[in-house]
Amino acid sequence: MSATATQQRRPSTSPGRSGRIVASSVFYAVLVVLAIVYIYPFLIQVVTSFKTDSEAARDPLSLVPQTFTTAAYTRLFLSSDFPTWFGNSAIVTLLVTVGRVFFDSLAGYALARLRFRGRSVVFAGLVAVMSVPTVVLLIPKFLVINQLGIYDSYAGMVLPLLVDAAGVFIMKNFFESIPVSVEEQARIDGAGPFRLFWSIVLPMARPAVVTIIILSFQGSWNELAHFIVSTQSPDLTTLTKGVAQLANGQLSQGRQYPLKLAAAIIMTIPVAIMFFVFQRRIMNASEGAVKE
Numbered sequence: 229m230s231a232t233a234t235q236q237r238r239p240s241t242s243p244g245r246s247g248r249i250v251a252s253s254v255f256y257a258v259l260v261v262l263a264i265v266y267i268y269p270f271l272i273q274v275v276t277s278f279k280t281d282s283e284a285a286r287d288p289l290s291l292v293p294q295t296f297t298t299a300a301y302t303r304l305f306l307s308s309d310f311p312t313w314f315g316n317s318a319i320v321t322l323l324v325t326v327g328r329v330f331f332d333s334l335a336g337y338a339l340a341r342l343r344f345r346g347r348s349v350v351f352a353g354l355v356a357v358m359s360v361p362t363v364v365l366l367i368p369k370f371l372v373i374n375q376l377g378i379y380d381s382y383a384g385m386v387l388p389l390l391v392d393a394a395g396v397f398i399m400k401n402f403f404e405s406i407p408v409s410v411e412e413q414a415r416i417d418g419a420g421p422f423r424l425f426w427s428i429v430l431p432m433a434r435p436a437v438v439t440i441i442i443l444s445f446q447g448s449w450n451e452l453a454h455f456i457v458s459t460q461s462p463d464l465t466t467l468t469k470g471v472a473q474l475a476n477g478q479l480s481q482g483r484q485y486p487l488k489l490a491a492a493i494i495m496t497i498p499v500a501i502m503f504f505v506f507q508r509r510i511m512n513a514s515e516g517a518v519k520e
Contacts, residue, residue, distance in 0.1 A: 277490040284485040300486035313470035320385050324448035327390035329440050336399025337425045357393040370457040384458040389448055395440050402436035438506050445502050467495050
């Protein structure tokens with residue numbers, strides 16, 4: 229059989245395969261364009277923070293600063309209240325994150341395992357709270373904080389944020405995915421509800437706990453509305469309030485884009501680190517459960 233006949237018998241590339249290749253190429257091209265559109269503003273933010281004020285105002289979209297300077301960061305830390313804002317946010321975020329992990333998991337376990345009168349009503353109320361816009365609760369929240377005498381204090385900043393309905397909902401659903409049989413042996417040995425929760429079930433709920441840690445850290449670090457209605461003292465200003473004041477020009481004259489963007493970048497770093505560290509441990513319902 230000749231080589232020419234062999235070549236004639238080889239199947240050519242089918243139209244369907246060519247179409248799939250073209251579709252895949254177009255799909256990835258669109259993804260690349262969307263990624264550039266998404267990342268470009270962040271690159272502008274980073275580069276502009278190292279520009280001079282005049283250059284940032286003259287050429288705000290340039291990705292190559294003509295004069296590289298760290299004056300914005302120096303001024304931010306040495307000539308403003310930024311360190312105080314950062315410290316307040318760190319304290320509040322740490323306390324709120326620890327509190328939410330404990331109380332959300334405790335409430336979620338109670339709703340998932342304990343049988344008590346009004347349990348379904350409590351859960352219905354929990355779901356109802358999740359559907360209420362946060363802005364609707366600002367005035368009632370201010371009235372309650374003021375009535376309790378914790379306005380303009382760390383207590384007023386932290387206590388109302390210690391429990392959130394979404395966290396309880398997540399923990400309840402995860403605890404329900406863990407078979408009750410894993411607690412039976414400990415119950416036979418005389419362990420009470422809290423011992424079962426703390427020593428048996430909670431360690432198995434590590435994916436859900438990590439999810440609560442990430443959501444709580446991000447939520448409390450980026451919280452603004454609550455701190456507006458709970459504090460007024462400059463000594464209790466958090467990063468979100470301080471950066472908002474910078475953006476409104478209340479602390480300085482002129483546009484000063486590098487100063488504002490430098491503050492925004494530093495504010496973003498802790499949340500980014502948190503996501504990079506825990507991104508592989510976000511809730512996976514298949515972990516922590518055993519087959520019955």
